[in-house]
Amino acid sequence: MDNEKNELIGELINLEAILNLPKGTEHFISDLHGEFDAFNHILRNGSGSIRTKVHALFNQELSENQMNELCFLIYYPEEKLAAFSQSERLSEKWCFDTIERLLAIVRFASSKYTRSKVRKALPKTYAYILEEMIYQYDEMTDKKAYYQQIIKKIIELEQAQRFITDLAYLIQRFVIDHLHVIGDIYDRGPHPDKIMDTLMSYHSVDIQWGNHDIIWLGAVSGSKACLANVLRISARYGNLDLLEEAYDIDFTQLRKFSRKTYTENLHFLPKQNPYRQLSTTEKTDAMKIQQALAIIQEKIEGQLIKRRPEFKMQHRLLLEKIQGQQLIIDGTAYPLVNTCFQTIDWQQPYRLTPEEEIVINDLLQQFQHSVKLNQHMAFLIEKGALYLPYNHNLLIHGCIPLNQDGSFQELQLNGQTYSGKELLDFFELNLKKAFHAPWLTEDFATDLVWYLWCGESSSLFGKKAMKTFERYFINEKETHVEEKNAYYELRNHKEICEQLLTAFGLTNPEAHIINGHTPVKSIKGESPIKAEGKMLVIDGGFSRSYQQVTGIGGYTLLYNSFGMQLAAHKPFTNKKTALLENADLVSTRQIVDRKTHRLKVKDTTIGQSLLQEAAAIKHHLQKTGHDSRHSQDQSNI
Structure with a gap:
């Protein structure tokens, strides 16, 4: 006893x-859209956290250039050491001085953690030595010679580069305690797969699903409607090679069908790929594949809308509204352009042809049997949620659907009415149910995943209707407008944000909503800080396709024991240039919420x-x- x-x-x-x-540092990042290099750089530099610590320790000892160089050594140790080796800079003195400086940063960055937590993070090879040098170090005692001898022995045994590399990654590990990804890892950019690989090896992370993540989850869960959207968007942004090379998807059947069925149509030319030049054949294939998938998508979505009248999306049954070369919307006739309706039977416009059936079934089977894709999607399910209350903040990618008067928008499904938190919980329950039963392809749960992509009451879509068909086939811009949910206007009001926080059980007066999804137009003076600081929108344009709209290269948020800081980032050029010029991304940091007492x-x-x-x-x-x-x-x- x-x-x-x-x-x-x-x-x-x-x-x-x-x-x-002291409270550990949280790092918030959103709307990555496959931009691995920019994401990787910001993850490595902790949105400027490492630079802050380097300046705090060495601003009296080192020049600005020397501190920049030390920062980039910490961010990219292998690359910088290789460059220093080529220029013959790796002298014993340089190694000794660098190791001492890195150890000082490790001590500084690890000071808020328990000894047990630090020990678990140490590389096994040097765990005992590092623990000695972190916790027992005192340059004023007789042990100074002992510590110096350890460093000298490391250099003598030609272990300096490995030791420096381990110290660099240890610093990266200690400056950020936990990472929040507020959605949209997938689509547009070239390497969401690399982002997922990095997140899977990260020490502490959670994910709030974005609308673009949902269609990838839906595709693996058996939704052909989600699958058609994933494939069409990949063709539109010239990223079909991602699916082929990263996820082993074979497009032989799809290419054969699209080449035989569709002609060149410049309206479907893929967007310019900023990462690599597509060949003429790749452009032509993407053009034809996009046409094939636009029609397959329209047919499958039409079948789903008819199958689920409770979704109230009958107004999106557009194929049956076509008369000759016109589309009739609310009594107005719009001329159709850029059409590719070769496979539509106007008596049964939503019926897939036998060849379309073969193509989409083949692709669905491949998605569901891709080992790496399923590993990534399983991780998204394990670490993900539609929303997360965490440390008195509400993290959510899209919105909480509202009516104009600020009341929760209601959705009736299966005889039950859902709204607010209860609606999001219902969506999440069904998403997980669909994911764990991928052999069911037309059940309610699987269809509801697609509704999350484009339904009016979806917390991820947040608009009245998705106008993909109109954007493809009608020139009149007024038909392209996607009316936003009232949430996006009402979130500017403090009382509305407080009402939403209370509904999700967050009553602390210092609580915030942290949002992604809608790019903040900084170039036009829009602020990411709304509702007197209660709402923080951190989609600043990681995706290059958004940067002309935002004017920056993305926002991130840091929340440490002293409060919150918003970091605005310059657009990332490429890793090679960043390494060569020691060019960091953080352009400005703004205090959002300074605490009167240390958390x-x-x-x-x-x-x-x-x-x-x-x-x-x-x-x-x-x-x-x-x-x-x-x-x-x-x-x-």
Whole structure:
């Protein structure tokens, strides 16, 4: 009994100590859209966190150029060491000085963590040595020569480059405690697969699904409508090679069908790929494949809309509204242009031809059997959610559907009415249900995943209707407008944001909503900080296709024990240029919310669970003590 009591007392002391450590740094990032190089750079530099620490430690010792060089050594240790080796800069003195500086940064960056947490992060090869040098180091004691001898021995044994590399990654690990990805990893950019690989190896991460992530999840879950959208968007942005090379999708059947069925149509020419020049054949194939998928998508979506009248999307049954060369919308006739209706049977416009059936079924089977794609989607499901309350903030990619008066927009499904938090919970429940039963391709849950992509009451779409068909086949711009949900106007008002936070159980007066999805037009003076600071929108344009609209290369958010800082980033050129010029991305950092007192672990979501654990231990100790005294009293009678 005494041993158990002592263990409980030791655990209680440990918990109380942890609760009083400074809060770890959270890093928020959103709308990556396959832009791996920019994402990777910002992840490595912690949105400027490493630069801040380097300047704090060495601004009196090193020049600006030397500090820049040290920062980039930490960001890209292998590449910078290789460059230094070629220029014969790796002298013993340089290695010694660099290791000492990196160790100083490690001590600084790890100071807010428990010794146990730091120990788990240390590379196994040098764990004992590093622990000595982090915790026992004091340059004023007689041990200084001991520590210097360790560094000299590392250099003598030709382990300096490996040691420097490990220290660099250790610093990256310690400057950010937890990463939040507020949606849209997929579509547009070339390497969402590399982003997913990086996230899967990251030490602590959560994901709030974006609308573009949802269609990839839907495709693997068995939704042919989601699949058609994924493929069409990939063709539109010239990214079919991603599916072929990263996910082993074979387009033989699709290419054969599209080449035979469709002609060159410049309206379907893929957008210019900023990452590589497409060959003439690739452009022509993408042009024809996009036409094939636009029609297959329209047919499959039409079937789904007819199958699910409760979705109330009958107004999107556009093929049956075509009369000759015109589309009739609300009594107005619009001339059709750029048409590619070769496979449509106007008596049964939503019926797939036998060849279209073969093509889409072949592609669905491949998506569902791609090992790497399924690993990535399983990780999205495991780490993802539609929203997340975390440390008094509500993280959400899209919106919480609202009516103009600020009330929650209602959606009736299966005889039940859903709105607000309950609606998002219902969506998430069905998404997971569809993912875990991918052999069901036309069940309610799978169809609801597609609704999340483009339905009026979807928290991820946030608009009245998606106008893909009109953008392809009608010139009149007024038909292309996608009317936004009232949320996007109402979120500018503090009282609305407070109402939404309360509905999701967040009543702390310092709570915020952290949003992605809609690019902030900084170039036109739009601010990412809305509703007197209650709403933070951090989609700043990582995707190059958005940067002309935003004027910057993306926003990220940092939340440490002193408060919140918003970082605005320059557009990322390429890794080679960044390395050559030591050119960082952070252009400005803006304090959003400075705390009057330094936040501690006990002020966080994890802290609340630790407080409950501590309370349970205290209760058990009190009960054990009471029972022991009661037994002693009985024995004295």
